[in-house]
Amino acid sequence: MQGSAKRMGTMTDVHRRFLQLLMTHGVLEEWDVKRLQNHCYKVHNCNAQVDKLEDFINNINSALESLYIEIKKGVTEDDGRPIYALVNLATTPVSKMSTDFAENELDLFRKALEMIVDSETGFASSTNILNLVDQLKGKKMKKKEAEQVLQKFVQSKWLIEKEGEFTLHGRAILEMEQYIRETYPDSVRVCNICHGLLIQGQSCETCGIRMHRPCVAKYFQSSPDPRCPHCDDFWPHEVPEVFDPEKEREAAGSRSSRKSLRSRQH
Numbered sequence: 001m002q003g004s005a006k007r008m009g010t011m012t013d014v015h016r017r018f019l020q021l022l023m024t025h026g027v028l029e030e031w032d033v034k035r036l037q038n039h040c041y042k043v044h045n046c047n048a049q050v051d052k053l054e055d056f057i058n059n060i061n062s063a064l065e066s067l068y069i070e071i072k073k074g075v076t077e078d079d080g081r082p083i084y085a086l087v088n089l090a091t092t093p094v095s096k097m098s099t100d101f102a103e104n105e106l107d108l109f110r111k112a113l114e115m116i117v118d119s120e121t122g123f124a125s126s127t128n129i130l131n132l133v134d135q136l137k138g139k140k141m142k143k144k145e146a147e148q149v150l151q152k153f154v155q156s157k158w159l160i161e162k163e164g165e166f167t168l169h170g171r172a173i174l175e176m177e178q179y180i181r182e183t184y185p186d187s188v189r190v191c192n193i194c195h196g197l198l199i200q201g202q203s204c205e206t207c208g209i210r211m212h213r214p215c216v217a218k219y220f221q222s223s224p225d226p227r228c229p230h231c232d233d234f235w236p237h238e239v240p241e242v243f244d245p246e247k248e249r250e251a252a253g254s255r256s257s258r259k260s261l262r263s264r265q266h
Helices: 002-008 011-025 030-046 053-067 093-099 103-118 126-128 143-156 170-183 214-219 244-263
Strands: 027-029 069-075 080-087 158-163 163-167
Touching: 011 027, 011 030, 011 053, 011 080, 027 030, 027 170, 030 053, 030 080, 053 069, 053 170, 080 170, 093 103, 093 170, 103 126, 103 143, 103 163, 103 170, 126 143, 126 163, 143 158, 143 163, 163 170
Parallel strands: none
Antiparallel strands: 027 080, 069 080, 158 163
């Protein structure tokens, strides 16, 4: 019976609760998604064997297919952490955001998005974004208000801020890849390894090809003499480490233990 449900994409209360909670978060890292799945089983069907995460999500996606909604998996551009987001395939991502943001706020996001996609680094400075507030559609916005709106985009996991510069969050890339490819065809860059949309990454100084940092890490993982996969010239950047979920869990556990110790000491 369980196998039949999988083939048909029938959702149980476990699947429905999982979907509802994922929708609330917007995007989650893989470790949190697995914890969420286990939580849903404990609440609704504690005696059942927990499905493999891939099978569990495929089952939900089969049920959602007719609604043009899908749970998509991706990785963060900076360190390769696996993430999952619920993506609406029927509407453009910016129109989906219209339920949470006003017209002038969405216009600010569009302008920030364009600057990020057009830039060589995949980042746009807050100064450059804020200088465009006079050009926004809809209600007038002061720079102080615009700063607060940019932080709303960060909190909603559409943007990431690093030292006064903004880039796209993994959620935005997952949801907006097709939109970005269609809207900015002359500015779009793709990774030479995975062929996915590339916002920030590393590039060859000789031939100019670009690669995501996680793709660089995997491609050169066992190479003492990293060379460009296209022109064979020496790769001029430091090769990042491959993301290791076990190391990440150990580090998170260590941080949690230290925090607990400090709280007891105080």
